[in-house]
Each structure stands twice: as structure tokens, then as C-alpha cells.
Amino acid sequence: MADVTTELMFEVLKAVQVRLAQVDGKIDELKQEMQASRTSQNGIRHEITSVFQEISGIHATLVRHEGRLDRIENRLELNDAPTL
Template sequence: MPDVTAELMFEVLKSIQARLAQVDGKIDEMKQEMSALRISQNAARQEITSVFQEISGIHATLVRHEGRLDRIEQRLELSEATVR
């Protein structure tokens, strides 16, 4: 078994330190990517919410118009039997 010297231990520790620095760099990159994904996801969620609100507004308008048309048909005494 070769003799373990201080120089050999120092070289091994330097190698481990270099690899840990690489791991730290990769972890920092992943954190930044996760943050960007979260921001993107929140933006998409807000966009979907605004689309649903817009659709809800359109639906409410259609319901109001349908009610108005029903009242107009009743006032004019229109029915599906007369239309056929």
C-alpha cells in the first residue's frame, strides 16, 4: 500500500473542492431555471384566469340578450308554432 502523504491528501481535497464548486454552480443554475419556470407558470395562470373572466362576461351578456329576446317574442306574441 502506498504511503499516504500530505501532498497526496492535498491533491485529493483539491479535486473534491473543484467538483463541489461545479455542483454548486449546477445547483445555482437549476435554482434560476426553477425561478424562471415559476414566473412563467404564474403568468400563464394569470392569462388563463383573465380568459375565463372574459368568457364569463360574454356568457352574462348572452344570457341578458336571450332574456330580452324572450320578452320581445312574448310581447309580439311570437312562438315557435307560428314560425313553422
């Protein structure tokens, strides 16, 4: 069996350091991608909230118009009920 020398250990450690540097680089890339995804997700969440607010406003307008139409129909004595 080959004797383990300090030079051999040094070469192995250098290879480990190179691999570790590559892993660190990949982790940094993943962190950046995750941050970009979070930013995008927050933008989408904001857009969805805006859409819900707009729909809520439209719904309130429709409810107001329905109430007005009901009052107009009652005032003009218009009914959907069949006459006997």
C-alpha cells in the first residue's frame, strides 16, 4: 500500500478546495434565482390583489345599479309576476 505523504494529502485537499469553490458558486447562483423568483412572486401577488380589488369595485357598481333598477321598476309598477 502506498505511503500517505504530506504531498499526497496536499493534492487531495487542493482538489477538495476546487470542488468546494464550485459548490459555493452554484449555491450563490441558486440564491440569486430564488431571490428573483420571490421578487416575481411578489409582483404576481400584487397583480392578483389589484384584480380582486377591481372586481370588487365592479361588483359594488353592479349592486348599486341593481338597486336603482329595482326602485325604477317599483316606481313604474313594472313586475315580472304574471297577471291573473
